[in-house]
Amino acid sequence: MTQPVVRALDVVDRLERDGRTLLLLEHRVVELNPLALAAYDAASEPVALDALTGTLVDRFGAPPDGDAGDLVRGVVDELLALGLVAES
């Protein structure tokens, strides 16, 4: 089965202060939690969902409960809903 590929979409502007990051889209500002921000940044070049999961596990460790792949799938779904990534 072909892996979904995730690609970050450009934002208008980005602001980082004190470990927090704001992203400005066309009509709103969003603040991402560290995991979602890492996923967004890791998808600056198109990345397969499995590879993205591996990158995030390497950085944050495996989740204490549940499956890392399911967790990252949920994060990507949130980014899709915000208009921050596209999936193909």
Added chain:
Amino acid sequence: MTTLDLYGLGVHSRVTVEGPRTDELLDALRAVWSRCLAPRGGEVPGEDLALTLEGDPAPLLQRFTQDVTQAAIKAQRGRLFMFHAGAVTSPATGATLAYVAPGGTGKTTLSAVLGRTHGYVTDETVGFTPDGRVLPYEKPLSVRPKDFTGVKVETSPDELGLAHVHPDAHLRRFVLIRRDASLSAPQVEELGVLDAIVQLASESSSLSSLPAPLQTLAAFLEARPPTLLVTYAEAEQARDLLVDALEES
């Protein structure tokens, strides 16, 4: 048919007034837009608007104010920072306090209260350049008449006795306002720059059309006194606190 020129938010709008009641409508427009009849200089051209009076002038004038506001915002897209806010200036210095809130939160009432002593800038949309120069928009205020039947009446800041804007209006401080009828005294909270930006962005017009808007707005806020979140029940209750927030900053 005749034309009327209006100036506000740094925009020149030309209004064509038509129909058998042209004179009546022109008189009403000149009265309620009394502070927007003369240019300040440097206005950008806005949309040409047309107006014909049929029936009751009150709802027509109210809609017209909204049309002028939207046209001015459109004309300044990509040029100004613009927020849903009322604002007043210090009579001594021109330092400007902008109180930001969604519609229906009480910006007009607060403008009428603060404007008794501090120059009326606007009760709807504050526009300023990245270096903080405020472009006043001294529009009519929509106020409830004594015999309120659902239609507010456009009323000139002159008729309400509001003070005139300082000629050197420059934005000094933002306040986010919220209403809570249960409060017996206003509550104040200082916001960090990021939290302020999140709140301000939701009440901005075309923020994304400016160059590096988050970076620019952050630098702007960091160079000024902290943005305040003020929650109050009635405008009179918050007056002294807001005046202090401007004058002490």
